[in-house]
Amino acid sequence: MKVAKEKLPKSQVRLRIELEPEECETYRPGVVESLAKDVKIEGFRPGHVPVAMAEKHIGEGIILEEIARIAIAATYGKVMQEHQFDVIGDPEVRVVKLAPGNPLEFEITIAVLPEVTLPEYKKIAAESEKRKVLIEEKEIQEALEWLKNSRKTEDGITPELNNEFAKTIGNFEGLAELRESVSEGLQHEKEAQEKDRVRQEILENIASQAVLEIPDLLIEREKGVLLQNVKQGVAQMLQIPFEEYIKKSGKTEQELIDSFQEEAGKRVKRFLVLREIANRESINPSQEEIEKEAAVILSHYKQASKAEKDIDPTRLKEYTEGVIRHEKTLQFLEDLAKI
DSSP: OEEEEEEETTTEEEEEEEEOHHHHHTTHHHHHHHHHTTOOOTTSOTTOSOHHHHHHHHOHHHHHHHHHHHHHHHHHHHHHHHHTOOEEEEEEEEEEEOOTTSOEEEEEEEEEOOOOBOOOHHHHHHTSBOOOOOOOHHHHHHHHHHHHHHTOOTTSOOOOSSHHHHHHHSSOSSHHHHHHHHHHHHHHHHHHHHHHHHHHHHHHHHHHHOBOOOOHHHHHHHHHHHHHHHHHHIIIIIOSOHHHHHHHHTOOHHHHHHTTHHHHHHHHHHHHHHHHHHHHTTOOOOHHHHHHHHHHHHHTSSOHHHHHHHOOHHHHHHHHHHHHHHHHHHHHHHHHSBO
16 A cells, blocks of 8 residues: 655645555455345346356446445554554545556545644743723622612612611611622632633634644634534524524525634634643543533533433534533633733
């Protein structure tokens, strides 16, 4: 077997493979035996036609095509294992030469995860600043006013902000305890917002300086994810059929998908950059962390039997592992930022 590798744009690889006739012929007995089962010749029961007679009846062209199909499938697996390509999507196969007594020549074009050239990501992360979160009295008062207005009666009467009102909101002894709870809630919310802001700023700054070729396949997949997000948002928030939303927007579904091109590219780039940083820093979740997170996901199902039926354990493990690695890598970058 001879293999020639050629790098193509958009993180694709073309493999030109040549198999000698002797290599292909090893598949002939199995191919003829399999095809002979469907041969019908008068005087013989189905599946009992002599191999030599069946081979002549089938024809060399059909046999060669089937040999090529099986040989290509087997060779693809061997080549992928040998070269350790991170393949995404299905391969494109083109037979270049198929003739009796000649080598079988074919091309396999695959999309692979791209090589990522990272900038000095630790330095970039260290240049970002985490702002100290402070809660102002005005914010607490506005939150309390919102709570008060949410308890407005049908007659339009709003309750007073006092100890009795606080007791109607929850397990609070008085207004002071309610104020403290509101303040803590606002603090947690703003801290989460600041955490997200810093992480996104760091990742965006790193990604903007990273060098890589993004496969079209990944961008198309991400555009599909964005489309599904829009559909869910329309159903949950606008509560109208997606077709009606499309009609009102003045765009076709394809035009909407096309409008995601830039955002999809950015999202994929950030994902690939974060993945490369995780690899560089050997950031991996422990088995205990994976199992714990998977259990949380499964707990959202009301019936354990339904969860077992709907969820593939292997895919759940892979998904959970990816989610945790993503979070750990973002935390790693965030910890480098200045306070």
